[in-house]
Each structure stands twice: as structure tokens, then as C-alpha cells.
Amino acid sequence: MRLLLLGVRGSTPAPGPEFVRYGGHTSCVAVLPAGDVPALVLDAGTGIRQLSGPFRGPILLSHLHWDHVQGLPFSRAVDHPDAQVELVIPGADPLATLTRAMSPPHFPIEPDGLQGDWSFTSSAPLRELAGMTVRQAEITHKGGVTVGTRVELGGTSVVYLPDHAPQLGSSAAEELAADADLLIHDGQFRPEEQALADAYGHATITDALAFAERCGARRLLLTHHAPTRTDDQLDALAKEWPDVEFARQGELVTPSDRSRSRTR
Ligand SMILES: [Zn+2]
Ligand SMILES: [Zn+2]
Secondary structure, eight states: OOEEEEEOOOOSSSOOOGGTTTTOOSSEEEEESSSOOOOEEEEEEOOOOOOOOEEEEEEOOOOOHHHHTTGGGGGGTTTSSOEEEEESSSSSSSHHHHHEEEEETTTSSSSGGGGEEEEEEEEEEEEEEEEEEEEEEOOSSSOOOOOEEEETTTTEEEEEEEEOGGGGOTTTTTHTTOOSEEEEEOOOGGGHHHHHHHHHHHOOOHHHHHHHHHTTTTTEEEEEEOOOOOOOHHHHHHHHHSSSSEEOTTEEOTTTTOOEOOOO
């Protein structure tokens, strides 16, 4: 299993020359079980515009905040006559939940205006999706229900928690992330910004590290970088925290292999 990081930015896209090395697109990760074809996608931030397609498979939304859904109607891979998408959304009424965000006057079309074959289902604790074992559980964030996701294939496990405040109390996240080969975790804030992290339901780098250690995760890759965090600032953080990796858009990640490769 490999992962293609299509968007690693939190809150809003970050365009401009100071953001080109880590990338400006918001949350989206494609899972490639074998070969180069994405079979499952985590979140649909603006990074999903870079997905190759037509896409056939599940897209799992961690939650409905803008930075995790805004790319959905702008991705040619998923808004495509030959696309076949199961959109998995937290909560009991997935289509109604999405339609609240994606309908006039907030947006010109509703979900049924997307091209291709679409179905809308609710997150579930355990499912087989695209040949992989997928576990989901509600985790601590703010502003609605947020789920974390664990994907397992052939003895390799990846856990995706892009918006998570482990410091705000217990959640099922620890169980979800136990002994993960790779933990992709919220690292939006610096330790000095703890009050902001707490207020918005995000993690500081130290919160993420402490959580990864508690879970026994083998590798920690921080994502959801603050939209104001420049490339130079992220480089400085990477130097300051050598045991932590900072996600870069366009990176192809093999969970058990710390050597990193870029695709674009
Ligand atoms: Zn977010
Ligand atoms: Zn959020």
C-alpha cells in the first residue's frame, strides 16, 4: 500500500510562492493498494482536483468542514461521466448532510448534479472497502462530528486523523491508532499556539507527538499545516522536530519506509 498526498494544508488553500514546496491544497490523500491506481480517497479538499480519473471507489470524508469537501465538485476525476463513487460521510443522513453544504445559495449545484454514478453512505466502525479493511471511529475535534480512519492491507496499517485534538480528552482515536505503521495526524499549531489549538479543536506538534507515543505509532507524519505557515517555517519546524515528518503535497509515501519520494 502506498499513499499519494494530494493536499496537506488546513483551513484554506495557501497559494503563493512561499508555499510551493509543501503545497497549498487542502486535505486529500489517495490510497494506492497496488500499482499506480488510487482505489480509495481520504477527504475531498482542494487536493482532490489533482486526482487522476475517472475515479472508481470510495471517498471517505473525515467531516464536513470546508477544507475537507471543497474540492469535490471541482475534481474532473470524480465529476466525470464514468466516475463511480461511494461517498462515505459521518452521521446518520449522509446525503442530507452534504446537501446542506452543497446547494443554493451556498453552491450552484446539489450532490445529484455531480456527473457519474454516486452513492452516499454513513461511516461505519468496520467495513471492507476496495479490498482493504477500513475502521472508523468518532474522534475529538470541534464543530460537528469528525471521524478518524484506519486502513489496513496485508499487515500494513495507516491511520488518518487530519483534524484531531487528542489533548482535549478521551476519544476512540487511541484505539484506532494503536501500533499503526503510519499515523497521518493534525499538526496545525506550534506548541506556543496551544490556546488556539484548543479553541479550534486541533493539535500542536507536541500534542501529536505525545498521542503518537501513547498509541505506539511507528511513524508520525504531520499534516493540515496552518495556511500561513510558509515553506521556510515548515523547514525550520522539521529541523526542530527531527523525529516527526511534515507532509508535502505530491509525495508518494510507503508506510513502512521512511525514505521519501516525490511524484511531481
Ligand atoms: Zn480541516
Ligand atoms: Zn475541521
